[in-house]
Amino acid sequence: MLLSETGVDLDDWRGAFxxxxxxxxxxxxxxxxxxxxxEQLGKHLAxxxxxxxxxxxxxxxxxxxxxxxxxxxxxxxxxxxNKKLGSGPLDRYRRVRQLQRERMTHFFYEATVGAxxxxxxxxxxxxxxxxxVVRIEGVFSGTLSYIFNTFGAxxxxxxxxxxxxSQVVAEAKAKGYTEPDPRDDLSGTDVARKVAILARExxxxxxxxxxxxxxxxxxxxxSVATAEEYLxxxxxxxxxxxxxxxSAEASGExxxxxxxxxxxxxxxxxxxxxxxxxxxxxxxxxxxNIIAFTTARYFKQPLIVRGxxxxxxxxxxxxxxxxxxxxxxxGAPS
Numbered sequence: 140m141l142l143s144e145t146g147v148d149l150d151d152w153r154g155a156f157x158x159x160x161x162x163x164x165x166x167x168x169x170x171x172x173x174x175x176x177x178e179q180l181g182k183h184l185a186x187x188x189x190x191x192x193x194x195x196x197x198x199x200x201x202x203x204x205x206x207x208x209x210x211x212x213x214x215x216x217x218x219x220x221n222k223k224l225g226s227g228p229l230d231r232y233r234r235v236r237q238l239q240r241e242r243m244t245h246f247f248y249e250a251t252v253g254a255x256x257x258x259x260x261x262x263x264x265x266x267x268x269x270x271x272v273v274r275i276e277g278v279f280s281g282t283l284s285y286i287f288n289t290f291g292a293x294x295x296x297x298x299x300x301x302x303x304x305s306q307v308v309a310e311a312k313a314k315g316y317t318e319p320d321p322r323d324d325l326s327g328t329d330v331a332r333k334v335a336i337l338a339r340e341x342x343x344x345x346x347x348x349x350x351x352x353x354x355x356x357x358x359x360x361x362s363v364a365t366a367e368e369y370l371x372x373x374x375x376x377x378x379x380x381x382x383x384x385x386s387a388e389a390s391g392e393x394x395x396x397x398x399x400x401x402x403x404x405x406x407x408x409x410x411x412x413x414x415x416x417x418x419x420x421x422x423x424x425x426x427x428n429i430i431a432f433t434t435a436r437y438f439k440q441p442l443i444v445r446g447x448x449x450x451x452x453x454x455x456x457x458x459x460x461x462x463x464x465x466x467x468x469x470g471a472p473s
Contacts, residue, residue: 140172140173140174140175140176140180141155141156141170141171141172142170142171142172142173142180142183143155143169143170143171144169144170145169145170147170155170156172177202177203177206178206178209180194181194181206181209181210181213181215182213184210184213184215185213185214185215191216191469192214192215192216193215193216193217193218193462193465194210194215194216194217194218195218195219195458195462196217196218196219196221197219197220197221197458198221199221199222199223200221200223201223201227203219203221204219204221204223204224204227205231207224207235207246208231208234208235208238211235211238211239211242211244211246212238212242214242214244215244216244216245216246216247216465217245217246217247218246218247218248218458218461218462218465219247219248219250219251219458220248220250220251220254220454220457220458221248221251222251222252222329222332222333222336223332224246224248225248225251225332225335225336225339226331226332226333226335226336226347227347228346229339229344229345229346232339245465245468247461247464247465248336248461249457249458249460249461250454250457250458250461251333251336252279252333252336252337252430253279253428253430253444253446253448253457254281254428254447254448254449254450254453254454254456254457255446255447255452255453255454255455255456255457255460256428256430256444256445256446256447256448256453256457257444258337258430258444259336259337259340261432261442261444262275262337262340262341262432263340265432265434265436265437265442266340266341266342270434270435270436270437271402271434271435271436272341272342272400272402272432272433272434273402273403273433273434273435273438274399274400274401274402274403274431274432274433274441275337275338275341275399275400275402275430275431275432275433276397276398276399276400276430276431276433277397277398277428277429277430277431278395278396278397278420278423278427278428278429278430279329279330279333279334279397279398279428279430279448280324280329280330280396280428280448280449281316281426281427281428281447281448281449281450282311282316282317282318282321282324282426282449283324283325283330283355283396284395284396284423284425284426284427284428284448285311285316285425285426286304286307286308286311286316286396287393287394287395287396288423288424288425288426288427289302289307289310289311290302290304290307290380290384290394291384291387291388291393291394299388303374303377303380303381304373304376304377304380304381304384305370305373305374305376305377306374308321308325308370308373309370309373312366312370316426316449319366320365320366320369321366321369321370322356322360322361322366322369325354325355325356326352326354326355326356326361327352327353327354327355327396327409328352330352330396330397330398330409331347331350331352331398331407331409332347333398334350334398334399334400334407334408334409335347335350335407337398337400338350338400338402338407341400341402342402343400343402343405343407345405345406345407349406349407350406350407350408350409351408351409351410352408352409352410353409353410353411355396355411356369357373357376357379359372359376360372360373360376383411387413390413391415391416392413392414392415392416392421393413393414393416393418393420393421394411394412394413395411395412395413395414395420395421395423396409396410396411396412397409397410397411397412397420419431419443419445423445425447426447426448426449426450427445427446427447427448428445428446428447428448428449429443429444429445430443430444430445431443432444
């Protein structure tokens, strides 16, 4: 990590890093490169003369999330698209939220659900203005949205795509929509984390393990060694998914992989569901996300947020929006 007492020139941060590289080496302008140490990073920031400090954690690792509480106690604000705090141990999550109220230290995490879409902000607005959440339901995975928007899709003439489920998964991987190992997407764990975050935002004290998840990875393939072996054997299981698709189509329905927060029962779930062809979830294209908020205020017609829910650009937009929000809270003009 590159630390500086006077600030880092963002136009030449890489040059500064390389110029000072080596444990403890400096480059003559107050900068030094040290082995990455998140505890030391917090101490460096806390000792700074700068009045307003923030860490922006753009990892998917639990290691930075484990330091949020410590950093916030040191007066450092936290902005992140990392889902590990919001869906991690409930006790740790509660302590961070409590510290927010006690210390006026901010924790912003809009991009944890829906990337740059205003999902967390919309839910906060509803709750804080006295609305009562009844249900939150949505397609939260851009990868799985693409897969089920493609699998069984019909063209303008009504002809269905000939691609099998395994072929659609392989195509999604080839286009870069999946993780390097598609099982990381198809297991449903990422969707479950988003359900946990939204459930807690709606006031439900759910642990990640409280949320039942329907994995789309056949049991026989969950422990195979490589993604290549998984993809090579997946065609053996195309029959089951083809049968589910045929059953849905016979009823005029489509398949969608959704996460649900049922606030009235206090439960969350992640599963493959069927929806009528005129349902908003059936109208998705590409890798779009869609989230429907059913509340006391929006009961007859749910409030819907829809748009790109994955990708570097839109995620960066969500993170930067949180940084601008933090600046506004700290006194920057609106």
